[in-house]
Amino acid sequence: MRPSDSGSFIVSSRLPASERRQQLLDTALATFARLGYRDAAMNDIADAAGVTKPVLYQHFASKRELFLELLADVAGRLRLAVRDAVASSATVGPRAQVEAGFAAWFNWVDTNRDGFTVLFDSEVRRDPEFAEQAAKVQRQMADTVAEFIVAEGLEPDRRRLLAYGIVGLGESTCRRWLEKEIDLDADELAVQVAALAWSGLRGLSPN
Numbered sequence: 001m002r003p004s005d006s007g008s009f010i011v012s013s014r015l016p017a018s019e020r021r022q023q024l025l026d027t028a029l030a031t032f033a034r035l036g037y038r039d040a041a042m043n044d045i046a047d048a049a050g051v052t053k054p055v056l057y058q059h060f061a062s063k064r065e066l067f068l069e070l071l072a073d074v075a076g077r078l079r080l081a082v083r084d085a086v087a088s089s090a091t092v093g094p095r096a097q098v099e100a101g102f103a104a105w106f107n108w109v110d111t112n113r114d115g116f117t118v119l120f121d122s123e124v125r126r127d128p129e130f131a132e133q134a135a136k137v138q139r140q141m142a143d144t145v146a147e148f149i150v151a152e153g154l155e156p157d158r159r160r161l162l163a164y165g166i167v168g169l170g171e172s173t174c175r176r177w178l179e180k181e182i183d184l185d186a187d188e189l190a191v192q193v194a195a196l197a198w199s200g201l202r203g204l205s206p207n
Helices: 017-035 042-049 053-059 063-088 094-111 113-119 128-146 156-178 186-202
Strands: none
Touching: 017 042, 017 053, 017 063, 017 113, 042 053, 042 063, 063 094, 063 113, 063 128, 094 113, 094 128, 094 156, 094 186, 113 128, 113 156, 128 156, 156 186
């Protein structure tokens, strides 16, 4: 319990450990997106979460450990959103799966802008350990896209390279879109980018 302004005591809410940990991750995400990894301090995160710094350190031994878990959490949610969307369109056909994948990606970014900022920030990519988490997202998306590149005689390595190019198209589009340079909603954007990607995939030759 803690005293209120009037001197009486009120009971502080106590979250289960798993819920508290997720709350701290969510708060850290907003803090890192706003301040960047280097400038954000554990004090900033604890204050924003409404907990003491010792409570924060009970869950995360260091800022680096917290950031690594945050990257894994954000990356996992993005991968899951894209994977589920592609899987749910499997019976419709590859063209629909490409569009569904882009739609899931862009809608996720639209509602998780802090997540995109943190995961794909240039500061993250300068640190090898942090960059690996961002690379996991790219690898998984590239693996998904590579399944739709079916040109006869195309070597697996080239198929994978082209898949990375399409993933790069999606990432760069997201950046421009978030900078308000593209006046479309997430689904409209997905239709156009998927059409561009699909026309390229359909026109591939092994040479």
